[in-house]
Amino acid sequence: VEETLVLVKPDGVARNLTGAILARIEAKGYSLVDIRLVQPDRSVLAAHYAEHEGKPFYEPLVEFMLSGPIVAIRVAGDRVIEGFRSLAGTTDPTTAAPGTIRGDFGRDWGLKVQQNLVHGSDSPESAARELALWFK
Numbered sequence: 001v002e003e004t005l006v007l008v009k010p011d012g013v014a015r016n017l018t019g020a021i022l023a024r025i026e027a028k029g030y031s032l033v034d035i036r037l038v039q040p041d042r043s044v045l046a047a048h049y050a051e052h053e054g055k056p057f058y059e060p061l062v063e064f065m066l067s068g069p070i071v072a073i074r075v076a077g078d079r080v081i082e083g084f085r086s087l088a089g090t091t092d093p094t095t096a097a098p099g100t101i102r103g104d105f106g107r108d109w110g111l112k113v114q115q116n117l118v119h120g121s122d123s124p125e126s127a128a129r130e131l132a133l134w135f136k
C-alpha cells in the first residue's frame with residue numbers, strides 16, 4: 001500500500017486545526033500509520049526543502065517551519081500521495097478551492113511566507129525520502 005508524509009505545519013497546530021485535518025484524512029478512508037509532535041532542527045528542514053534552496057521564499061519558509069511544533073503523520077492508502085494533495089488544495093491558500101484544507105482554513109496574512117497549513121509529499125520518491133527524514 002502506498003504511503004505519504006503529511007505535516008501539519010506550525011500555523012495549523014497553533015490554530016488548533018490538527019483534529020480537523022486528521023478528520024478529513026480519516027473520512028477519506030486513509031489510515032494513520034504513525035504520528036508524532038515534532039520540533040525539528042534546522043538540518044531536518046534544510047533536507048526537507050532542499051529543492052527550494054535559493055528561492056526568495058526559502059528563508060522565510062524555514063523560519064516559519066521553526067516557529068512552533070509540527071505534527072508529522074505517516075498516512076497509508078491506495079493513491080494516497082495524489083489523494084492527500086487533492087484534499088490539501090493548491091499551494092496558495094487564498095485561491096485554493098473551497099472544500100480543500102487550504103481553501104477552507106487558509107488565507108494570506110501579509111507575510112513573506114505562504115502559511116498553508118499542511119505539507120504532503122508530491123511523488124513516491126519524495127514520500128520515501130521525507131518519511132525517512134521525519135520518522136528516523
Ligand code: GTP
Binds near residue numbers: 090115120121
Ligand atoms: P508542500 O506540500 O508544503 O510541499 O506545498 P506544495 O508542494 O504545494 O508547494 P511547494 O513544494 O512548491 O513549496 C513548499 C512551500 O513553500 C509551500 O507550501 C509554501 O509554504 C512555500 N511556497 C511555495 N511557493 C511559494 C511562493 O511562490 N511564494 C511564497 N511566499 N511561498 C511559497
Ligand code: MG
Binds near residue numbers: 120
Ligand atoms: Mg511540495
